[in-house]
Amino acid sequence: MAVIGSVAEFTAEEDWEEYCERLEQYFLANNIKDTETEKRRRAVFLSVTGGKTYELLKTLLAPQKPTENTYEELWQVLQNHLSPKPVVIAGWYWFWTVRQKAGQSVSQYLAELRRLAEKCQFGNFLNDALRDMFVIGLLDTAVQKKLLSETQLTLDKAYHVAMSHESAVQQVEEIQGASKQQVNKVKEHRDPQKEKGVISAEGHPMSQMIVSFEKSCVSRVVTRAM
Incomplete structure (x- = not known):
């Protein structure tokens, strides 16, 4: 064989x-x-x-x-x-004191909580403990406040709300970054002989269109996330 x-x-x-x-x-x-x-x-x-x-x-x-x-x-x-049996008290200490780190995504933070929970012997209380610590340790206070206002909050719902908010923030940053690049292009390509002393880059019609589009997109993304 x-x-x-x-x-x-x-x-x-x-x-x-x-x-x-x-x-x-x-x-x-x-x-x-x-x-x-x-x-x-x-x-x-x-x-x-x-x-x-x-x-x-x-x-x-x-x-x-x-x-x-x-x-x-x-x-x-x-x-x-x-692999001796862990001291439960020590495991609880590390679990209840962990916080989301700067640059750590929501999914990475939850994965770290699950890893620490393995040493805590939570049993049937596991999902409630993960939910509570997930909300308490979040860096973003805006989404934290939203989750704390929920009366029937589950771990799954808390995770998806936080993920949606994180995704929206990333989209806003991408939109703002792209619009700044477009404004810089307007500055680089304007005719200094025609516009000298007459109009600034910020007052250029194309620049105004970009800013207006940016505000509209940001508003839609943030509203959808909340």
Whole structure:
């Protein structure tokens, strides 16, 4: 039977739990998943995790050898050493004190909250905790006030409102940037012999049209977002 996929050696930079999740999928794909294949599971585990992990196991298990333990026992020893259960109080501290950083998008901020929440054991309270901290930590006070005024606010609604507002702000900045470029072009191409002492770039008909168009677009974008 051909081997399906591969698993690289475990390194200190990786998350142990995520590595084990991938390893379990490798076992499943190659039909290495029941008690009849226990020895094979152990052999594959000791082989693919790499030399440094094997050396670590020998140190943690001494005077026993890794081959004298089952796969589950080996996994538990490494789990306790590489990924001990987090202190819940510390996890709560980091979760409840995080704030959206300058330059951090709404989606990136929510992703950071979800990552921190993994250490908090919120259980059924998870979505409420994410919603509350998402609103509290937002940088944009305008959208924060709008969300705080909602009586039936869910995490999903808070996220989509914040995303829409963020998108609208970006569009406004793009429109304003484009209009400034057009005004600069008017300044560069005006005839100094005809307009000297008569009309400024800001008073040029084309410049006035651009400013009017800009105000109209900005008004529509902001109204749609709110």
